[in-house]
Amino acid sequence: MKTHILSGTSIFCSILVMALFSNCSPKQNKEKAQPVNKPVTETFTLSHGALNTAIKIPAELTAFREVDLYAKVNGFVKAMNVDVGSQVHAGELLVRLEAPELGSQQSGAQAKLKSLEAVYIQSNATYQRILETSKTPGTISKNDVDIALAKKNSDFSQLDAARAAYRETDNIVQYLTIRAPFDGVISARNVNLGAYVGPSGKGSELPVVTLKELKHLRLVVAVPESYKSLIKISDTVQFSVKAYPGKIFSAKITRRAGVMDTQLRAERVELDVYNDDLELSPGMVAEVSIKLSGDKNGFLAPKNAVVNSTDGVFVLEVVNGKIWRRPVVKGRETDSLTEVFGSNLKDGAIYIKHASEEMHDGASI
Structure with missing residues (x-):
């Protein structure tokens, strides 16, 4: 009786285990049978194209024309007609000098010129009279005519030399005035009335005044060697300056050096900037944005x-x-x-x- 109960229990457990295996095994086999997804390798088709980019480079604004004006001769400042900030026009008188010794030289040259003019007038008149008289046979020998002609030519040569000497002294006296070679603004003044000035290194270490053109500026950019082939004349360039945040200026490439700077390995490129309203000034640092056209190859x-x-x-x-x-x-x-x-x-x-x-x-x- 007791043995029969144990056997029944064992049979029941066996049936239960078989049911569990029958429910679980197919599911596990099904999961194992699922395929494993491999990662997909992305590809693309290569094609020709131009990569259009832009580079930003620091640049500097300079005056289109700038000159340090020295006295051409030694002298003292007699009059100063300009000061820093004065706007001047081409040919305008800026500074007048005085040098008494030059006045004396000019007076001496003028006196000598007048003296030789009188001598030549006399010798020319003598020659003309002798020549006219010689036309009558037996009155004046041919030798006397030749002597009179030689005297006339000699006096004319001396007169011509005196005229050249007078023009030279007159030109030197003109050096006592300093005039503006072009329109611009006086950016520096280094002397006052009465100062002794002269040519650079011979009386003046500093220029009398410095003149800069403001309505026409140069924007100077050093373009790195790797971008040399990507820029060309007439390309439009945009730039900005710190004095006017958010404002964009534009200019066109006008000149390029064509050679590399041996230190920076960059090419000097210049753009003309027209500054009629005088917003910009020489010496300003600008940030330039240059658009680069790609190589279609x-x-x-x-x-x-x-x-x-x-x-x-x-x-x-x-x-x-x-x-x-x-x-x-x-x-x-x-x-x-x-x-x-x-x-x-x-x-x-x-x-x-x-x-x-x-x-x-x-x-x-």
Whole structure:
């Protein structure tokens, strides 16, 4: 009786275990049979394109014309007609000097000129009389006529030399005035009335005044060597200055040096800035924004597609489901694109979008 009860219990447990296995095993097998999803390798099609970017470079505004005016002769300042900030016009008298010795030289040259004019008038008249008389046969010998002609020519040569000497002294006296060579503003004045001045290094260490043109300025930019081929004459450039926050000025590239500065490895580029309202001033520092047109012979690739490793710079081309490295030379970059150049690159070919140096030649994707 007791044994029968135990056997029944064992049979019940066996049936329960079999039911549990029958419910669980198919489910586990079903889960194991589900396929594993492999990560998808993103690709892109390579194509030609121009990458249009812009660079920002510091620049400096300078006067289009600027000159330090010195006295041409030694003398004392007699009159100062201008001061710092004076706007002047071409030919306007700025400073007058005095040098008594120059006045004496001019008076002496003038007196000598008048004296020789009188001598020449006399010798010329004598020659004319002798020549006229010689026309009567037997009155005056041919030798006397030649002597009178020689005297006349000699006196004329001396008169001509005196005229040249007088013009020279007159020109030197003109040096006692300093006039403006062009329209502009006096930016510096270094002497006062009565000061002794003269040519640079011979009486004056500093110029009498400095004149700068303000209505026409130069914007001087040092363009790095890598951007030399991307700019050209007449390109429009925008710039700003700290004196006018938020205001944008524009100018066109007018001149370029064509050679690289040996220290900066940059090319000097100049732009003409017309400043009729005198808002801008020479010496201002500007921030220039230059738009750069890309090279249409290059290719555009996603930035992550270009691998820069110890083996070199390359992109990964997909050919028949396999990966192959293609060496490239990088150009300019934006946040998402990179210019690439290479002889093995093909327009319309498929390349890996997110490449890495762990991907080797011949690997399948």
